Each structure stands twice: as C-alpha cells, then as structure tokens.
Amino acid sequence: MKQLQYAEQFIKYPHHYLNINGIDFYYEFYPHQYSRKTILLIHGFLSSTFSFRYLIPKLTDQFQVISVDLPPFGKSGKSFSFCYSYENIARSLIELLNHLKIKESIIVAHSMGGQIGLNMIVQEPSRFTQAVLLASSGYLKRARQPLIAVSYIPFFHLFVKNRLARTGVLGNLEQVVYSPDRITEEMVQGYLEPFIQSDEIFRGLTKLLRDREGDLSSDILQRIETPCLLIWGDHDKVVPLSVGERLQRDLKYAELKVFDKTGHLIPEERPEETAHLIKSFVH
Numbered sequence: 001m002k003q004l005q006y007a008e009q010f011i012k013y014p015h016h017y018l019n020i021n022g023i024d025f026y027y028e029f030y031p032h033q034y035s036r037k038t039i040l041l042i043h044g045f046l047s048s049t050f051s052f053r054y055l056i057p058k059l060t061d062q063f064q065v066i067s068v069d070l071p072p073f074g075k076s077g078k079s080f081s082f083c084y085s086y087e088n089i090a091r092s093l094i095e096l097l098n099h100l101k102i103k104e105s106i107i108v109a110h111s112m113g114g115q116i117g118l119n120m121i122v123q124e125p126s127r128f129t130q131a132v133l134l135a136s137s138g139y140l141k142r143a144r145q146p147l148i149a150v151s152y153i154p155f156f157h158l159f160v161k162n163r164l165a166r167t168g169v170l171g172n173l174e175q176v177v178y179s180p181d182r183i184t185e186e187m188v189q190g191y192l193e194p195f196i197q198s199d200e201i202f203r204g205l206t207k208l209l210r211d212r213e214g215d216l217s218s219d220i221l222q223r224i225e226t227p228c229l230l231i232w233g234d235h236d237k238v239v240p241l242s243v244g245e246r247l248q249r250d251l252k253y254a255e256l257k258v259f260d261k262t263g264h265l266i267p268e269e270r271p272e273e274t275a276h277l278i279k280s281f282v283h
Contacts, residue, residue, distance in 0.1 A: 014030055016029060020092045020096060020099075022082060023079045024076060026074060027049075027096060028056075030064065035063050039106050039278075042108070042109035042114075042116055043110055044112045044135075045111055047073060048069045049067040050074065050190045053190075055271045066102075068093065071204065073201070074194050078200040086116050086212065093120060097127070104128070107121070107130075108132040109136065111134070111137055115137050115138070118136070119216065122224065132228070132277075132282075135233060135244070138215055138243045139243065140215045141215075142212065148209065156206055157202040157205070157206045158199070160206055161202040164195070169188050173265075175238065176238055176265040177264070218250045221251055224251055224252065226253070230251075230255065231266060231277060232259070233263050235263050238264040
C-alpha cells in the first residue's frame with residue numbers, strides 16, 4: 001500500500017529537484033505501477049528534458065521513466081563551483097538513481113548525453129542492463145589548452161553568449177533537423193527559455209568548457225559489455241553517421257538502426273519510430 005501511494009504521489013507531481021554534489025538537479029519521474037523496468041532519459045548539449053516531450057508519453061505506457069536536466073541546462077542549477085566533467089555528472093546521476101532506490105535501469109541518451117550515459121556504464125556496469133544511444137557524441141577531444149586559458153578572462157561568459165546568439169535558437173534548430181518545416185514556434189520557445197532567464201547558464205557553459213574531458217577512448221569502449229542500440233539519422237550534420245558506425249565497431253554488443261530523411265534531433269523528428277525501436281530492443 002505504501003509503495004502504491006509513493007507511485008501515486010509522483011504521478012500527480014512528476015516535477016522534482018534534488019541537490020546532488022552541491023547543485024540542484026531538476027528531474028521528472030513517471031512511475032509505472034506494473035513495470036519493473038526503468039528508463040533514464042539523458043538529453044544532449046544546449047537541450048533539456050523538453051526535447052523528450054514527445055517521446056516520454058510513448059514510453060510511460062510500458063516503463064517507469066525518469067528524465068533529467070543536466071546542469072547547467074534546462075531547469076537544473078548553473079553553479080560555477082560545480083565540476084561539469086562527464087565523469088562527475090555521470091556519478092551525480094547515479095546518486096539520483098540511488099535516491100530513488102532504483103537498482104537497475106536502461107539508459108536512453110541523446111547526443112552529448114550518450115557520452116554521459118556511457119560514463120555511467122563504465123562506472124557501474126552491472127547497474128545498467130541496456131543502453132539506447134540516439135546520435136551519441138563520440139571521439140571528441142578535450143578543448144584545447146589555449147581556449148581553456150582564454151576562458152579565465154573576466155566576462156568570457158559574455159563571449160559565449162554572443163557566440164551562441166550569432167546563429168540564434170532558430171539557426172541552431174535548422175542545423176539539427178532534416179527539414180526546417182519541422183520547426184515550430186513551440187520548439188523555438190522551448191529551447192530558448194533557459195537562455196533568457198539570466199546569464200548564469202553562460203557562466204555554467206564556460207565552466208563546462210574547462211571541466212569537460214575528452215570522450216571515452218576506443219580502448220574503454222571496447223571493454224563495455226552492455227548491449228547497446230544505436231539510432232541515427234542519415235542526414236545528421238552534428239554527429240555524422242560515421243560516428244555511429246565507429247561506435248558500432250567499438251562497442252562489443254551494439255546494433256545500428258538508421259532513419260532516412262532524419263537529422264540530429266531524433267527525439268523531436270522521429271519519436272514514434274524511436275519508441276517502437278526502444279520497446280523492441282528492451283526485453
């Protein structure tokens with residue numbers, strides 16, 4: 001009875017904050033009364049839980065679902081004292097799962113979130129039964145030392161802000177979808193909102209630039225034994241299909257599915273087909 005009341009509480013109030021390692025993580029928790037399988041959704045760079053708004057309803061009928069905003073994005077904290085390395089963010093997400101008393105889960109991660117998900121698997125491989133990587137980033141090096149050094153100049157965060165403002169949200173969205181016709185006013189406003197609240201997100205991005213280590217090496221990837229489903233768009237301009245093909249070679253148990261006429265923003269462009277592949281893969 002207690003467990004049922006606990007689930008009902010989260011169904012009624014799915015939006016939550018938890019302070020982990022000195023920063024607030026915003027997350028949404030959708031329990032499923034009859035499913036023991038939990039999906040953890042991890043978004044990509046310059047994104048948030050908002051990017052999964054079409055995918056979440058297509059998964060909650062069969063799974064318990066958690067979607068989290070990675071600091072400094074979305075509604076999560078943007079503290080300059082937090083370490084934004086992938087390793088630390090991954091460790092913090094594991095702490096979130098500990099808080100929710102979730103022993104096993106399935107990672108579904110998009111773009112930069114794919115690297116964080118893979119870091120979680122490396123840290124606690126027995127914890128994650130499967131992973132679905134949606135156009136996951138891979139093989140990126142750490143930022144060059146001259147750029148990191150320049151980031152210590154006062155007000156560098158304003159340079160970051162101006163750099164992003166050059167293309168604007170609409171320009172960035174046009175780069176990540178196959179067809180600009182898919183872009184709606186709702187999308188533009190949803191991705192823009194976290195960036196107009198204050199300049200703190202740009203301070204957070206500056207710290208992320210300094211803290212982010214390089215992506216996992218082939219040597220490390222080849223030791224991962226978690227079954228992985230890789231889903232890619234054939235017209236991805238951000239993380240080309242060649243990255244997915246290389247990940248498929250490096251990951252021991254990986255299969256690659258490719259959507260035609262699809263860009264980088266798979267959760268937005270192909271939510272129904274993505275949900276179908278996830279449900280077919282998870283068993």
